[in-house]
Amino acid sequence: MIVPTDCNFPGIYKFTNLTNGKVYIGQAQNIYKRYCVHRRMNANTLFVRALKKYGFENFVFEIVERVDSPAILDSREQHYLDHYQSYKSDNGYNVAVIAGNPTKGRKRRSEETRNGLAALKKQRQEIGHPWQGRQHREETKKMLSDTRKGQKPGENTYLARLATHRKPIVQADTSTGDVIRVWDCSAEVVVELGLCKGSLLTACRGGGFSRRDKRTLFENGVYAGYRWYYLNHNPPKPKINNGAGSPKRAINQIDEATGEVIKTWGCIADIIQELGVGRNGIKYACAGRRPSESKSGGFLPKTTHAGYRWEYAKN
Secondary structure (H helix, E strand, C coil), rough: CEEEEEEEEEEEEEEEECCCEEEEEEECCCHHHHHHHHHHCCCHHHHHHHHHCCCCCHEEEEEEEECHHHHHHHHHHHHHHHHHHCCCCCECCCCCCCCCCCCCCCCCCHHHHHHHHHHHHHHHHHHHHCCCCCCHHHHHHHHHHHHHHHCCCHHHHHHHHHCCCCEEEEEEECCCCCCEEEEEHHHHHHHHHHCCHHHHHHHHHHCCCCCCCCCEHHHHHEEEEEEEEEEECCCCCCEECCCCCCEECEEEEEECCCCCCEEEECCCHHHHHHCCCCCCHHHHHHHHECCCCCCCCEEECCEEEECCCEEEEEC
16 A cells, blocks of 8 residues: 655545455544554554454555645544445444544443443442452463463552562661651651661661771661661661671781780771771781682682781680
8 A cells, every 4th residue: 555645734534445345434634644643553443453454455545535624624524424334334444423523423332231230330339249259270370370470560469569568667766765656668758858768778777887988887777866677677786897798807916026916906997998908918817828829729828918917806
């Protein structure tokens, strides 16, 4: 089907099915753009379903009239709807009987159908849904599970799952420990108090260690002047690391000649920050060995670094 691209004007158009002779009448402010919309076949209308069923190439497109005044488009479309009777199922694919009003002129449901739907609605209001209390068979459950695998959950399912993952958060006084308020979730705290969500969650976990600043953050859950922890959960102890993922351990700095302890450092990060020595050198000296540089690998004895001997302090 070849359509000229210069039909950018308002008017009435017609599609004719070469298989059964049924037609579709339409109007548009720009006929070519409307033709492109029909060609994409994205809608779920009677005409689009026919295009998908028979194939777009089995329809002939025609411009039946150019209408320069958009005000009379409805009247001219009505003229061709009545001429071709395309709103009848035997003649065409138009749903609207009256141009510009899709529902006006269409047949309503019969009295029997309306009464049946009303009775069903009343029954569901009184005794509940017919499937209430019933269960699927195991093979049906498996079939439903297989068909839904890989599909994204709907909005209601997502909100329900989100509600189950919400953890109430306690805001307590730092000095007395009295509970000031119990929040439903972290999002409420962030919105109302304007706090950082990441910092709040770290405080609820009992604090954490900053590798960049080499210090403990939000120790004992204290953040923004309050103590925070999850409801019905004992606040965990803060994870204090030396920046390399290992537990914080005190280290002795020992004079190599006399063997006397010069200073006991709280952790390896304090040594690095104050003396500027290498981290791995201190670690290897405390472990009493270092990796060999030979091809065979292995370890070599090592207890000194930067002119001192180092070892972990005994608790």
